[in-house]
Amino acid sequence: MTQVQQKLEQVTVLFAGDSGDGIQLTGTQFTTNTALFGNDLSTFPDFPAEIRAPLGTIAGVSGFQIHFGSVDIYSPGDRCDVLVVMNAAALKKNISRLKERGTIIVNTSGFDKRNLRLAGIKEVENPLNNHSLEGFKVHEFDITKLTRESLKDSKLGTKDRDRSKNMFVLGFVYWMYNRKIDSSIDFLKAKFAAKPEILDANITVLKAGYHFADTCETFSNRFEVKPTKMATGSYRNIIGNQATALGLIAAAHKSKLDLFYGGYPITPASDILHELAKHKNFGIKTFQAEDEIAGICAAIGASFGGDLAVTASSGPGIALKGEALGLAMMLEIPLVVVNVQRGGPSTGLPTKTEQADLMQAVYGRNGEAPIPVIAATSPSDCFTMAYEACRIAIEFMTPVFFLSDGYIANGAEPWRYPKASDLKEINVQFAKERSQDDPAYLPYKRNEKFVREWAIPGTKGVEHRLGGLEKDKETGNVSYEPENHEYMVKVRAQKIAEIANHIPEQDLDNGTEKSKLLVLGWGSTYGSIKTVVKELATEGIDIAHAQIKYIQPMPRNLGDLLSKFDKILIPEMNNGQLITLIRDQYLVDAKPLNKIKGVPFEAREIKEAILNMLKN
Amino acid sequence: MALEKDIKEEVQKLTAKDFVSDQDIRWCPGCGDYSILKQVQSVMPELGIAKEDIVFISGIGCSSRFPYYMNTYGMHSIHGRATAIASGLKAARPELSVWLVTGDGDSLSIGGNHLIHLLRRNFDLNILLFNNQIYGLTKGQYSPTSEVGKKTKSTPLGSIDHPFNPLALCMGAESTFVARALDREPKHMREILLRAEQHKGTSLVEIYQNCNIFNDGAFGGFTDKQLKKDNSLYLKHGEPLVFGAKEDKGLILDGFEPKIVDLTTGEYTVSDLWIHDEKCRNKANILTRFFDDPSKENALPRPFGIFYQEDRFRYEEALYEQLETHKQQKGIPDLNKLLAGTNSWEVE
Ligand SMILES: Cc1ncc(C[n+]2csc(CCOP(=O)(O)OP(=O)(O)O)c2C)c(N)n1
Ligand code: SF4
Ligand SMILES: [Mg+2]
Numbered sequence: 001m002t003q004v005q006q007k008l009e010q011v012t013v014l015f016a017g018d019s020g021d022g023i024q025l026t027g028t029q030f031t032t033n034t035a036l037f038g039n040d041l042s043t044f045p046d047f048p049a050e051i052r053a054p055l056g057t058i059a060g061v062s063g064f065q066i067h068f069g070s071v072d073i074y075s076p077g078d079r080c081d082v083l084v085v086m087n088a089a090a091l092k093k094n095i096s097r098l099k100e101r102g103t104i105i106v107n108t109s110g111f112d113k114r115n116l117r118l119a120g121i122k123e124v125e126n127p128l129n130n131h132s133l134e135g136f137k138v139h140e141f142d143i144t145k146l147t148r149e150s151l152k153d154s155k156l157g158t159k160d161r162d163r164s165k166n167m168f169v170l171g172f173v174y175w176m177y178n179r180k181i182d183s184s185i186d187f188l189k190a191k192f193a194a195k196p197e198i199l200d201a202n203i204t205v206l207k208a209g210y211h212f213a214d215t216c217e218t219f220s221n222r223f224e225v226k227p228t229k230m231a232t233g234s235y236r237n238i239i240g241n242q243a244t245a246l247g248l249i250a251a252a253h254k255s256k257l258d259l260f261y262g263g264y265p266i267t268p269a270s271d272i273l274h275e276l277a278k279h280k281n282f283g284i285k286t287f288q289a290e291d292e293i294a295g296i297c298a299a300i301g302a303s304f305g306g307d308l309a310v311t312a313s314s315g316p317g318i319a320l321k322g323e324a325l326g327l328a329m330m331l332e333i334p335l336v337v338v339n340v341q342r343g344g345p346s347t348g349l350p351t352k353t354e355q356a357d358l359m360q361a362v363y364g365r366n367g368e369a370p371i372p373v374i375a376a377t378s379p380s381d382c383f384t385m386a387y388e389a390c391r392i393a394i395e396f397m398t399p400v401f402f403l404s405d406g407y408i409a410n411g412a413e414p415w416r417y418p419k420a421s422d423l424k425e426i427n428v429q430f431a432k433e434r435s436q437d438d439p440a441y442l443p444y445k446r447n448e449k450f451v452r453e454w455a456i457p458g459t460k461g462v463e464h465r466l467g468g469l470e471k472d473k474e475t476g477n478v479s480y481e482p483e484n485h486e487y488m489v490k491v492r493a494q495k496i497a498e499i500a501n502h503i504p505e506q507d508l509d510n511g512t513e514k515s516k517l518l519v520l521g522w523g524s525t526y527g528s529i530k531t532v533v534k535e536l537a538t539e540g541i542d543i544a545h546a547q548i549k550y551i552q553p554m555p556r557n558l559g560d561l562l563s564k565f566d567k568i569l570i571p572e573m574n575n576g577q578l579i580t581l582i583r584d585q586y587l588v589d590a591k592p593l594n595k596i597k598g599v600p601f602e603a604r605e606i607k608e609a610i611l612n613m614l615k616n
Numbered sequence: 617m618a619l620e621k622d623i624k625e626e627v628q629k630l631t632a633k634d635f636v637s638d639q640d641i642r643w644c645p646g647c648g649d650y651s652i653l654k655q656v657q658s659v660m661p662e663l664g665i666a667k668e669d670i671v672f673i674s675g676i677g678c679s680s681r682f683p684y685y686m687n688t689y690g691m692h693s694i695h696g697r698a699t700a701i702a703s704g705l706k707a708a709r710p711e712l713s714v715w716l717v718t719g720d721g722d723s724l725s726i727g728g729n730h731l732i733h734l735l736r737r738n739f740d741l742n743i744l745l746f747n748n749q750i751y752g753l754t755k756g757q758y759s760p761t762s763e764v765g766k767k768t769k770s771t772p773l774g775s776i777d778h779p780f781n782p783l784a785l786c787m788g789a790e791s792t793f794v795a796r797a798l799d800r801e802p803k804h805m806r807e808i809l810l811r812a813e814q815h816k817g818t819s820l821v822e823i824y825q826n827c828n829i830f831n832d833g834a835f836g837g838f839t840d841k842q843l844k845k846d847n848s849l850y851l852k853h854g855e856p857l858v859f860g861a862k863e864d865k866g867l868i869l870d871g872f873e874p875k876i877v878d879l880t881t882g883e884y885t886v887s888d889l890w891i892h893d894e895k896c897r898n899k900a901n902i903l904t905r906f907f908d909d910p911s912k913e914n915a916l917p918r919p920f921g922i923f924y925q926e927d928r929f930r931y932e933e934a935l936y937e938q939l940e941t942h943k944q945q946k947g948i949p950d951l952n953k954l955l956a957g958t959n960s961w962e963v964e
Binding site: 032035036038183230231232233234235236237238246249250253254258260262279280281282283284285287289290291293294297298299300301302303304305306307309323324327331416417418419420456457458459460461462463464465466467468469477478 | 711
C-alpha cells in the first residue's frame with residue numbers, strides 16, 4: 001500500500017469524455033467532496049453544443065475542470081495538472097490544455113479502432129502508441145473492463161453496468177487526493193433510492209476504483225492538498241445560476257413580496273428557472289411563457305400587480321425583450337432582467353461564454369431609455385448581485401439589468417453564505433389608500449430620489465392609467481407637450497444617475513493608487529485578473545486591480561480613481577465594450593485586451609499584456 | 617391569496633359615471649369604439665366589483681386607447697402584448713377583475729401567439745377583441761381579418777391574404793368562452809359582457825366595430841335595418857336557431873352540415889330545429905364556421921351571442937394550488953435553511 005504523501009498547494013484536474021460518460025456528474029461530485037474537505041476551489045464545466053452529439057466524436061466531448069488548493073483560488077485554472085480522458089476524442093480535444101509533464105489518466109477502451117476513427121485519428125497515429133505523449137506521465141487502464149469485472153455479480157445489463165464507469169474514475173481520483181468517499185455514497189443513496197440495483201452497482205464501482213488505485217501501484221505516492229485557511233463562517237458550494245436564483249428568492253423574502261418569474265428556456269439561463277421551480281414553497285410563481293416577449297410582459301403585469309417580478313434569458317432572448325424593457329422603463333415599475341450572456345451574435349455559441357452584451361444592456365432600446373446595469377464577478381457573487389438588482393429595482397422603481405455569463409453561471413466555488421438577518425433591508429413603498437377628500441392622486445410625482453410610488457391595483461383611491469406613451473410629469477396622463485417630454489427624458493435619466501449615491505464606491509481589489517498600472521475589469525474576468533495580480537505581487541510587481549460591478553450608473557468615485565493611473569488595461573471577453581464606455585465617460589486613454597474565443601481568459605494572457613504595457 | 621374578492625358595501629352605489637375618467641376621448645367622431653366604451657362603463661356597476669379591483673389592459677391601436685377612458689386601474693401597453701401582461705397580472709393578483717382590450721391587428725397579427733396561449737391557459741379574464749377588419753391607428757392598412765381583395769393603402773391591387781376566422785381560431789386554441797357582439801347592438805352587448813365576467817376562465821368576446829374612417833360599413837350586412845335580420849343569427853342557450861326578418865327561417869343539422877330551412881312552407885316547424893347548446897363543443901365549432909359573406913346567395917347567417925362556454929380549471933387556480941401543496945410538503949419557507957443548502961460546513 002502506498003502511504004507516502006506529497007503535499008501540493010494547488011491542483012487543476014480536467015475530466016473529459018463523451019457526453020454520455022457522466023463527466024459532469026463526476027466533476028460535480030468531486031467538487032462537492034473537495035468543498036466539504038475544506039479546499040478553496042473554482043470549476044469550469046465545458047458542455048458540448050449538441051445534446052446528443054455523435055458518440056466518440058470531438059463535438060461530443062464534455063469537460064469539467066476543477067482548480068482547488070490550500071491557498072485561495074480565484075479561477076478554474078488555465079491549464080491542468082491532471083487530465084482524465086475516457087476516449088480518444090477527449091484526449092485530442094484537451095491535450096493542449098495539459099501542463100508540461102502533466103499526468104494523463106486514460107481509459108484505454110476508449111482508444112479502440114472505432115473510437116480512433118470517430119475522433120478522426122488514424123490507427124497508426126494512436127497517441128497511446130506513437131510516443132506523442134512522451135513528455136507526460138501517462139497511466140493507462142481499461143476502465144470499461146475493470147468496471148464490468150467489479151460488477152460481474154450484478155444483475156444489470158451491460159449497458160447499465162458500463163454507465164457506472166464514471167464512478168470508477170471518481171473513486172480512483174478520490175484515492176489520489178486522499179479523500180473519503182462518503183459524500184458520494186450519500187449522494188448516490190439519495191439519487192437512486194428507488195433503484196436499489198443501480199445504487200449497488202454505483203457504490204460497488206466507486207469503491208472498486210478507490211481500491212484499484214490503492215493496489216495498482218501506479219502512483220508511488222498520494223497527493224494531499226490541505227484545507228484552505230478561510231475566514232470563519234458557514235460555507236457551502238454554489239453554482240452561479242443557483243446563486244442567482246437564491247439571490248432572487250432572498251430578496252423577495254426580505255422585501256416580503258411574492259416572487260414572479262416569467263421566462264422562456266434558453267442556454268445558459270434555464271437553470272435559474274429550474275432552480276426557482278424547486279422552491280415553490282416560498283410562494284414563487286414560475287411562468288414558462290410561450291416566448292421571451294411573453295416572459296417579460298407577464299413579469300411586467302405581475303410587477304404592476306405588486307410582485308417582485310423577474311425575467312431571465314440570454315442574448316437572443318434579451319433582444320426579443322427590448323421593446324418591453326422600454327415599456328417597463330416608461331411605466332417606472334420594478335423589474336429584474338437577468339442576462340446570462342453567451343457567445344453571440346445571433347445564435348452564436350450557445351454553450352460558450354462571452355461578455356458581449358454589455359452595450360445591448362446599456363443602450364439596446366429605442367429612445368432615451370436608461371436602465372441600471374450591474375454584473376457579478378464570480379459564481380457566489382451572483383447571489384449578491386441578483387439581490388442588489390432586486391433592491392435597486394424596488395427602491396428606484398425601475399427595470400434593472402443583471403449580467404452574468406455562461407462561465408460563472410455554470411462554474412462553482414465555495415460560498416460563505418449569509419444569514420437572512422444579515423441581508424440589507426429592502427424598502428418597499430406601496431401607495432396608500434386615499435379618500436375622496438384627498439387631493440387627486442399624482443402617480444408620477446417623485447420623491448427626493450426622483451422615484452415615483454408603486455400604486456398597485458386593489459388600492460382604493462389611487463386608480464390610475466399607465467402606458468408607453470409619454471406622460472405628464474405628475475398626472476401621468478398622455479402628454480405631447482414638448483417641454484414636458486424633454487423634462488421627462490431628463491428626469492428619468494436623473495433618477496438612474498441618482499442610484500450612484502446608493503451603491504458602494506469603487507474600491508481597489510489589489511494594489512494602491514500608487515501602483516504603476518491599473519487592470520480594470522468587469523464581471524466574470526475577476527478571478528483571472530486576481531490570479532495574475534497576486535502572482536505578479538509575489539514577483540515584486542505591484543499592479544492595481546479594480547473590478548466594476550455597477551456599470552450603469554458607475555460608482556461615483558470611479559472617475560477620480562481612474563485619474564490616479566497613467567496606465568489602465570481593460571481585459572474583456574468581447575471586442576471592446578466597457579472600454580468604450582470608460583473612454584466616453586472619463587476621457588481616459590485605457591488600453592484594451594480582448595479575447596473572443598468563447599472561453600475565459602487564461603491568467604498568462606493577462607500577465608503578458610500587463611508586462612508588455614509596463615515595458616512601454 | 618383568495619382567488620375571489622369579497623363584495624364591498626360601497627360597490628352597490630356605483631353608477632356608470634363613476635367609471636368615466638377625466639380624459640378627453642380621442643376617437644374619430646362616429647367611431648364604433650364609443651358605443652363599446654359606453655356599454656362597458658354602464659355594465660361595470662352591475663358587476664358588483666369595486667373600482668379599485670378592476671384593471672383594463674390594452675395593446676396598441678385605436679381600440680387600445682380604451683383604458684385611458686376608464687376610471688379604474690389601467691395599462692396601455694405595447695402592440696400585441698396585453699395578453700401576456702394580463703396573464704402575469706392575473707397570476708400575481710388572481711382576485712382582480714381584469715379586462716383586456718385589443719384590436720384585430722393587435723391580437724391576431726403581432727399578438728397572435730400570446731392570444732392562443734392565453735386561451736389555452738384559461739386565466740380568468742375577459743378579452744374584448746375590437747374587430748374592425750382594418751388597422752385603424754396606422755391609418756388604414758388591411759388586417760388579418762380583412763377580406764381577400766380588400767383595397768387599402770398597402771394593398772392598392774387588393775389583398776391576397778386569406779383572413780382569419782377569429783372565433784374558429786379561438787375554438788382551436790382551447791378557448792372556454794367564445795362570443796360575438798356588435799357595436800350597434802348595445803343591449804345584446806351588455807348581456808354578453810355580463811356573462812363574460814361571470815365566466816370563470818378566459819372569455820373571448822369578438823366585437824364587430826365600425827371604423828367609419830378606413831373601413832366604413834364593413835359590418836353593414838349585420839347592422840343595416842333592412843338586412844340585419846336576414847343575415848344575423850342571435851344565439852340563445854336552449855332555444856332553436858331561428859332567424860330572418862319575420863323569424864321565418866331556421867337551421868337544422870343534416871349530419872355535420874348546417875342547412876337553412878324555410879319555416880313558412882310547413883315542411884319544417886320550430887320543433888325540428890337545431891337547439892343551441894353553449895356546452896356543445898362540436899356544435900360550437902360548426903357555428904363558428906358560419907362565416908359566409910352575407911351578400912352571397914344562400915349565405916349562412918352570422919351568429920351573435922355565446923357560441924361556447926365550458927368550465928375548465930383556471931391557470932391561476934392550479935398555480936395557487938401547487939404553491940399551497942408544496943408549502944405543505946416542504947413546510948414553512950426558511951430562508952436560512954435554503955441558503956445553507958444540504959452540504960454546508962463551518963470554518964472556525
Ligand atoms: C411594435 C409595433 N409595430 C407597429 C406598430 C404600429 N401600429 C400601431 S397600431 C397598429 C395596428 C392597429 O390595428 P388594430 O390592432 O386592428 O387596432 P385598431 O387601430 O384598428 O383599433 C400598428 C401596426 C406599433 N405601435 N408597434
Ligand atoms: S380610425 Fe377608425 S377605428 Fe380609429 S378612431 Fe377613427 S374610426 Fe375609430
Ligand atoms: Mg383594427
